[in-house]
Amino acid sequence: MKPPPFAYQRAFSAADAVARLAEAGDEAKLLAGGQSLVPMLAFRLVRPTVLIDLKPVEELSYLRVDDDGALWVGALTPHRGLESIEPRLIARGHRLLPEAARWVGHAPIRARGTFAGSLAHADPSAEWCLMCVLLDADLTVLGPAGSRVVPAREFFRGYLTTDLAADEMIVEARLPATGPAVALEEVARRHGDFALASAAVALDVDGAGICQGARIALGGVAEVPMRAGVAEAGLTGHPLDQEAIREAAALATRDLEPLPNAGVSGDYRRRLTRVLVERALSTARERARKDGGDG
Amino acid sequence: MDESLEQLIALRVNGVRHEVVVPPRRTLSDVLRHDLGLTGTHVGCEHGICGACTVIVDGAAVRSCLLLAVQVEDCEIETVEGLAGPDGEPNALQRAFHENRAQQCGFCTPGFLMLAEAAIRERGSMTEEEVTDLLASNVCRCTGYDAILAAVNQVMKERR
Numbered sequence A: 001m002k003p004p005p006f007a008y009q010r011a012f013s014a015a016d017a018v019a020r021l022a023e024a025g026d027e028a029k030l031l032a033g034g035q036s037l038v039p040m041l042a043f044r045l046v047r048p049t050v051l052i053d054l055k056p057v058e059e060l061s062y063l064r065v066d067d068d069g070a071l072w073v074g075a076l077t078p079h080r081g082l083e084s085i086e087p088r089l090i091a092r093g094h095r096l097l098p099e100a101a102r103w104v105g106h107a108p109i110r111a112r113g114t115f116a117g118s119l120a121h122a123d124p125s126a127e128w129c130l131m132c133v134l135l136d137a138d139l140t141v142l143g144p145a146g147s148r149v150v151p152a153r154e155f156f157r158g159y160l161t162t163d164l165a166a167d168e169m170i171v172e173a174r175l176p177a178t179g180p181a182v183a184l185e186e187v188a189r190r191h192g193d194f195a196l197a198s199a200a201v202a203l204d205v206d207g208a209g210i211c212q213g214a215r216i217a218l219g220g221v222a223e224v225p226m227r228a229g230v231a232e233a234g235l236t237g238h239p240l241d242q243e244a245i246r247e248a249a250a251l252a253t254r255d256l257e258p259l260p261n262a263g264v265s266g267d268y269r270r271r272l273t274r275v276l277v278e279r280a281l282s283t284a285r286e287r288a289r290k291d292g293g294d295g
Numbered sequence B: 001m002d003e004s005l006e007q008l009i010a011l012r013v014n015g016v017r018h019e020v021v022v023p024p025r026r027t028l029s030d031v032l033r034h035d036l037g038l039t040g041t042h043v044g045c046e047h048g049i050c051g052a053c054t055v056i057v058d059g060a061a062v063r064s065c066l067l068l069a070v071q072v073e074d075c076e077i078e079t080v081e082g083l084a085g086p087d088g089e090p091n092a093l094q095r096a097f098h099e100n101r102a103q104q105c106g107f108c109t110p111g112f113l114m115l116a117e118a119a120i121r122e123r124g125s126m127t128e129e130e131v132t133d134l135l136a137s138n139v140c141r142c143t144g145y146d147a148i149l150a151a152v153n154q155v156m157k158e159r160r
């Protein structure tokens, strides 16, 4: 249960980190909050020869809003930075983020763990991975040849697997704003554990209660967080009544084949997901009614 | 172990500066216990699940088994040994643990104390619901949690 030996370096800027990664080769790893990497070291699931500590790169911890209302999240923003996001930002279309943050482990985990560390770790149950897929976030990735932008839906490639090359790092993510009709539901075996399943939704609802656009993202039930495209299309253009919600939840989960996990069967997790989608859609609909029908 | 990987680092623990020579792979919990002899910080699972190793770093409760000592150079580290007053007088939280019988075997106690201490200082006041949510972070295999909840809630009440 002790990490294997490695050499330790500090990076002082994103460019410095990437240069060090390139120099150290495939066996190097970035260290952000360490809340996933250190347990993996302890279990000897990874054996990097070099760890490059990002902590000194303080300028990568920030939250900024652009003219479109989108939130730019610096890679090293700790989970708790999003948990305690300013009311001003919540009102401007980011209410789901602090709600999601509270599901990430426990307070001590949220004090150290970082936003981009979670994305790079790419657990399909992780809240930030789910949020990025739901919101169609764009991730800015820096490599030795410069930076590129990767849409969240193309970033996650498989269980704990991403589009990142060995010498690339995430520097920031852009999360578009939503209307008030959003919700996240999840169930974990114990408080603070990774979710058995999670469902997040973002709806555009007009004044007449008609759904003008729907996004439904599912976490923990496939190798990567995924969108339920067929169910999204099915909701669009129709009144958001209970029947439509039930149908969308059934459609969203019909073809899921989750693996058994934490002592529960795959079938249980699929049925659980259906209930979570139903609840999330109902909550989002209530929020649309309460907080304005403009979506 | 390649000795060339060992590093000299300075750590500030409970207001005292220590210099230790450690390999980068050594966790903060191990440095506290083995290098500094501060065995009040307990180690249960060594992978972030139980919270027995919780200490305060720069004001925030963190798992010391998930931190490398080299990561916390220049940070202000507090362990359970630093809670009591200079005369050994227990602080308000420790007294509340005593009065509420919030420990049985005591293995989890330092972790719960540091977890709650950081939250009390940072947030000032917490509702019972928030206390329950906070304490779910750590594992106690003896008490059933009720007494620990009562102790922290008592401190919250005393502060109101």
Ligand SMILES: Cc1cc2nc3c(=O)[nH]c(=O)nc-3n(C[C@H](O)[C@H](O)[C@H](O)COP(=O)(O)OP(=O)(O)OC[C@H]3O[C@@H](n4cnc5c(N)ncnc54)[C@H](O)[C@@H]3O)c2cc1C
Pocket: A029, A030, A031, A032, A033, A034, A035, A036, A037, A038, A039, A075, A076, A103, A104, A105, A106, A109, A112, A113, A114, A115, A116, A117, A118, A120, A121, A125, A126, A127, A128, A164, A168, A169, A170, A171, A192, A193, A194, A195, B047, B048, B049
């Ligand atoms: C008890 C416990 C409970 C938890 N519960 C949850 C939970 O419910 N939900 C959840 O989402 N997470 C949970 N986590 C994980 C936690 O959120 C981690 O903080 C997160 O997964 C990783 O972030 P980190 O900053 O700690 O990254 P690290 O552990 O430092 O790194 C993780 C991986 O990402 C890479 N990396 C880090 N930063 C970058 C970057 N900028 N660019 C490229 N690669 C990078 C590292 O090289 C490493 O491979 C839990 C952890 C623990 C210990």
Ligand code: FES
Pocket: B042, B043, B044, B045, B046, B047, B048, B049, B050, B051, B052, B053, B054, B063, B064, B065, B066
């Ligand atoms: S010993 Fe650190 S969390 Fe269990």
Ligand code: FES
Pocket: B102, B103, B104, B105, B106, B107, B108, B109, B139, B140, B141, B142, B143
């Ligand atoms: S008192 Fe024994 S583990 Fe908590």
